[in-house]
Amino acid sequence: MIDLDNLRALIAVRDHGTVIAASESLGFTPSAVSQQVKRLERQINAKLLERVGRRVLLTEHGRLLAEKGVALLGNLEELESLAQLPDAPIHGTLRIASFSTANRGLIAPLLARLGKVAPDLTLTLIELDPWDSLALVERGGAELAVVHNWSTVSLDVPASLTSTALCEDRVDVLVHRDHPLASRKEISPADLAGETWVSTPVGTICHEGLTQLFAGAGHRARIAYYDGDFSTHVAVVEHQAAIALLPRLGRDLLPSSVVAVPVVDPIPYRQVELAWRRSTTANPGLQLVRRQIESLVAESYDGREGARVGRELG
Template identity: 50%
Template structure:
């Protein structure tokens, strides 16, 4: 019989492209993933990985096993939900999300869930959207809220579904005495000389800001790095930086700042709910989706 843990490791290598990336996604060490794949190779009596340069790729047999194994694991997860009471969502439910969704969507969602599904114990963990997708794909989160931008798309792996909830826009935030404060709109060319505060490198919002300027062959001066948009607003209020801040979950603005629309391109992001396809009919996931649609509306 096929070792299901070893099969999950092979699938992770197939999805993430390397043993190291698979280990990170699964929360294992690279050595543990390698050992599990070797155990699967012994069971199959054939090699499943082959070395190419410094990396590895799946052999033809490995790819076939990964593709068919993915469907088997999805079916097993679906079967595990058959005994649940479809009318009463209950038990633990792990939601992964990003910061502004926590403020703009999750807070009102939790208030609704407390009334409509009091036996459902929801835990919420914040992460960058790329990490949220990984948590959902590997089963450490039951569902996730993610966002991506027009030129910085989020990769949704096989076996994970997504539903669009809303399109959010970001605005330039500047001190009210800034020369651009009275403008009806600005473009990246108007902003190239500014000192910026932005999220850390590797985050999807940082990548979008860089891509926005790259479309004009420009490079912004990223002077200040901070995870929190509240800090971005504080620096703009102090007059030492400008920021690009999404509208969803933004909250009241300091009186010292104003917002200016950005065009060419317009900074818009898609906010989506993601979940494993095998849990599509899970009663808690369905209720979560329905209430999120109501909150957005």
């Protein structure tokens, strides 16, 4: 009989590329993960890993076992969800992968709510870019992803996941109050030619959203500074070193010297969504967390200009 924990260890090594990274994702020591894989090798009498430089790759036996194992664990996950009594107290652990502004604007208040309505349900949280969050949920490293895609950048949800739209999060340009555009009621990308920008790092979805905003304006954004923390962007604008493109969700109170100006032609926004594995749809803990997040969005953003509650995508 194959031990499921050993199988999960093999899948984690496949997904992360090293035993150390796999152990971090599972919450075990590298030694423990290595032992789990070795036990699995003994169980099936076949070599499952081979070392290539600093990384480890799965052998053909390992690749096939991991592939079938993912499907097996998904079926087991669905069965366990269906087996839970609907009126039983919700307990266990639910892992969320989310982006930073959603963590501030949604997940932080969610933690307080769950402490009252489901004190036996433990949440864990990891901050990731949306692409990475979807990948983590798809491979079983988290149960729920809070993600966003820009109006100019698509975010493809894997077929094994399903998603729900929460709201549209408008994005503004931040300028110093002494900037010539600070007095404008709205600005377009054409008005921003020649400006110096601060952006999130290359490869992030927000950086892609900034660069794509100017696709039809005949010029490129001149990005001089890169930082993943939006509070740094505000500080850079405050010191008149650059301008920034900042979403409204989770935005801190701006300094008096920084002005947020809406953008038009086109209007940039982020579609905020929840995504989870189809096999966990019936999980009571996941259902509760989804309802609470949707309630928070409805209370905080319904009716606010530039953000509205979403609907089921499928």
